Amino acid sequence: MLQSHLRASTLRGWVSRQDCPAVLRELKLLFDKSFGTTLDNHDNGSILVDGDEMDWEPDIIPDELSQIVGQHVKTHAHFRYQGVVYSRASTHRGNSLVQYYPNNKMASPAVPGSIQYIYSDKGGKVFFAIQRQSRLPSDIVDPFRLYPHIPASMWGSQLQQELEIVDPSWIFSHYARYTIDAQACVVLSLSQVGIEIIASSCCTDLNTSGEYQHNIISVPVDCINLLIALPSFYPISCFGSTLCTMSNHANMLIYHYQSVRHINKPST
Amino acid sequence: MTDTPSWVSRAPKSFGEASAGTIKAAEWRSLAMIYLPIALTLAWADKGTSATEQHLKAALDHTMTLFSATRLACLRVTSEERIKACEEYFIQYLRDLQKLHPHINMRTNFHMAIHIPDFLRLFGPVFSWWTFPLERFIGTLLRMPTNDRIGEKDISPRSFDCLIQCF
Numbered sequence: 001m002l003q004s005h006l007r008a009s010t011l012r013g014w015v016s017r018q019d020c021p022a023v024l025r026e027l028k029l030l031f032d033k034s035f036g037t038t039l040d041n042h043d044n045g046s047i048l049v050d051g052d053e054m055d056w057e058p059d060i061i062p063d064e065l066s067q068i069v070g071q072h073v074k075t076h077a078h079f080r081y082q083g084v085v086y087s088r089a090s091t092h093r094g095n096s097l098v099q100y101y102p103n104n105k106m107a108s109p110a111v112p113g114s115i116q117y118i119y120s121d122k123g124g125k126v127f128f129a130i131q132r133q134s135r136l137p138s139d140i141v142d143p144f145r146l147y148p149h150i151p152a153s154m155w156g157s158q159l160q161q162e163l164e165i166v167d168p169s170w171i172f173s174h175y176a177r178y179t180i181d182a183q184a185c186v187v188l189s190l191s192q193v194g195i196e197i198i199a200s201s202c203c204t205d206l207n208t209s210g211e212y213q214h215n216i217i218s219v220p221v222d223c224i225n226l227l228i229a230l231p232s233f234y235p236i237s238c239f240g241s242t243l244c245t246m247s248n249h250a251n252m253l254i255y256h257y258q259s260v261r262h263i264n265k266p267s268t
Numbered sequence: 269m270t271d272t273p274s275w276v277s278r279a280p281k282s283f284g285e286a287s288a289g290t291i292k293a294a295e296w297r298s299l300a301m302i303y304l305p306i307a308l309t310l311a312w313a314d315k316g317t318s319a320t321e322q323h324l325k326a327a328l329d330h331t332m333t334l335f336s337a338t339r340l341a342c343l344r345v346t347s348e349e350r351i352k353a354c355e356e357y358f359i360q361y362l363r364d365l366q367k368l369h370p371h372i373n374m375r376t377n378f379h380m381a382i383h384i385p386d387f388l389r390l391f392g393p394v395f396s397w398w399t400f401p402l403e404r405f406i407g408t409l410l411r412m413p414t415n416d417r418i419g420e421k422d423i424s425p426r427s428f429d430c431l432i433q434c435f
Contacts, residue, residue: 001412002405005405005408084275085273085274092274093271094273095274097271097273141314143309143310143313143314146313146329146332147305147309147335149353150305150339151339152306152309174272174275176270176271176302176306177271178269178306178310179271188302188305188306190272190276193345194343194350
């Protein structure tokens with residue numbers, strides 16, 4: 001039993017590597033499809049629109065959505081992007097809670113909001129219509145401010161009325177929400193990388209377009225979609241030179257990084 | 269109730285009671301990362317000035333030190349700054365442990381926790397070397413039907429299922 005577990009783990013590691021023969025990777029896709037394990041979508045920067053993953057509905061567009069995007073869209077209950085499932089609030093409230101960069105600006109801090117609608121336009125491109133969490137009333141003190149490394153903060157428990165249209169690639173992470181009362185709720189980021197690294201080291205390396213640096217090697221798979229979304233003119237900011245030590249996932253992550261450069265090569 | 273995405277493992281409903289059974293490693297993790305920091309902060313922070321409330325506030329600060337260290341240690345990207353902060357949190361937690369909870373004896377685990385920052389420096393983020401895969405394997409083993417005879421071959425179709433689960 002232990003041996004078969006170890007062999008399966010080693011095999012799994014091997015088929016995830018860049019130097020694995022293409023035929024084996026093809027077989028892994030078939031294996032995943034046959035046995036229903038989670039699809040590994042990391043190496044695919046495009047949005048997957050898969051019939052199995054999306055519930056199509058009749059074209060009855062809610063008024064508040066049609067006022068912004070018109071009638072010629074289709075709404076969906078779920079959408080899988082880069083291996084993560086997002087849902088609208090009426091279907092699964094937890095899966096609808098996302099932190100995102102508002103107004104397509106990476107420089108602004110990520111704000112929490114709840115996906116109200118998921119829709120695709122004529123070209124099949126999918127967008128989220130998100131209502132932002134309202135600000136905390138000024139008379140309430142946030143007790144989480146004392147703990148800088150706990151990514152929790154208090155927000156208003158109501159959602160703003162306005163719908164914001166957000167591209168899935170501008171989603172930063174999911175968050176957990178605990179509603180205290182009618183005024184306040186706790187928002188806890190579920191990001192597994194931490195915001196400062198995404199805003200600093202990745203951008204620095206992507207924009208210098210110079211030599212490939214070791215500190216980028218340990219960037220995990222789940223922030224790749226943000227790298228792709230980075231505009232090439234993003235200002236360079238360096239937070240530290242010694243960022244990561246090399247992990248044994250190095251090869252896999254080098255591959256991801258190089259693919260990012262290929263997709264979004266800086267013009268300077 | 270805390271709203272969480274479907275990929276977050278749930279906390280046991282009867283946490284703290286005997287009926288909750290053994291808390292699994294993944295459950296401890298989501299408790300320390302999500303549920304306990306929210307619950308304890310809301311319950312113990314800034315409630316008043318009496319001796320009991322002050323003690324609870326100190327206990328909260330102390331526990332949050334451990335949660336901060338855990339979070340820093342579990343991030344999928346690490347840096348020297350993060351490792352140093354994690355180390356300081358661990359040391360601060362152990363130093364205050366004796367003051368706040370003098371009845372607790374020091375255990376080997378406490379000593380081992382101090383070494384985690386060294387391993388972060390050596391091997392990188394814990395994601396690539398933590399033992400959750402083996403924990404999952406133990407879970408698979410526990411769920412397997414056996415005939416209680418050691419040394420005989422098990423030819424149940426579950427063996428193949430186990431292989432698939434490894435993927």
